[in-house]
Amino acid sequence: MTTTDRQITNPRSGQRMIFRTTGKETNGALLEIESFNPSSKEKEPEHIHPNQVSSLEVITGKIHFYINGETRVLGPGDILEIPAGVPHYFWNEDAAEAHTIQKFTPALEIEGFFRTYFALARDGKLNAKGTPNLVRMSLPMLNYQNEIQVVNPPWSVQKIVFTILSPLARLLGYKQKYE
Structure with a gap:
């Protein structure tokens, strides 16, 4: 994978992802993404990852998470692990861009x-x-x-x-x- 293949941008939302470690590189064990989320009140649809544990660590900014019926606001240094099958979604309504590291275990085909x-x-x-x-x-x-x-x-x-x-x-x- 070239450097340019590692980064994708959603021009609609402004979200940018950098694939730090891919499933291909880890024999399917892990996908690790560096994610940058601009301020937006728009929320993604509530969803689950039926066969994956996902986690998120906030580097800078704040991220709002709705998980299993509860809203949480995470800031720098906060880590959230979401077991497989647990309903959730996130958004960034803070003025600053949120910079996070997301992990999916196993990687499957989420990339x-x-x-x-x-x-x-x-x-x-x-x-x-x-x-x-x-x-x-x-x-x-x-x-x-x-x-x-x-x-x-x-x-x-x-x-x-x-x-x-x-x-x-x-x-x-x-x-x-x-x-």
Whole structure:
């Protein structure tokens, strides 16, 4: 991976990620990301990582975390570990950019999900809420179901809908992965 391959930017949100250690480099054991999140009241969808422990350490700034029904504000030096399957989301409503280190264990294919999502943002394929349309989303969400799942509606409902829509997505030329 070249230096430029290590960094991705979401032009919609301004979030920037640098892949410090990849799953490929660790035989799937770990993905470590340096993340920079500008101030925004916009929150990502509540989601889970069904098969991964994720953690976050705040380097500078503050990050707001909603985890398992509780809001927490984390500052420099704070560390949060999220067990697999626990609903959460984060945002930065502080004036300063938040700089964090995120880890995913095992790495699985979460790097591919982030690259796909940021590429969709780069190409203007996200709506005002920051998500692609259901048809376009069907293939990536099925592809990355072991890494990430939105909490509502329940995954069983989403999986049925995505499975039904996936042939149309393929017909329209949509992909499982974008770069």
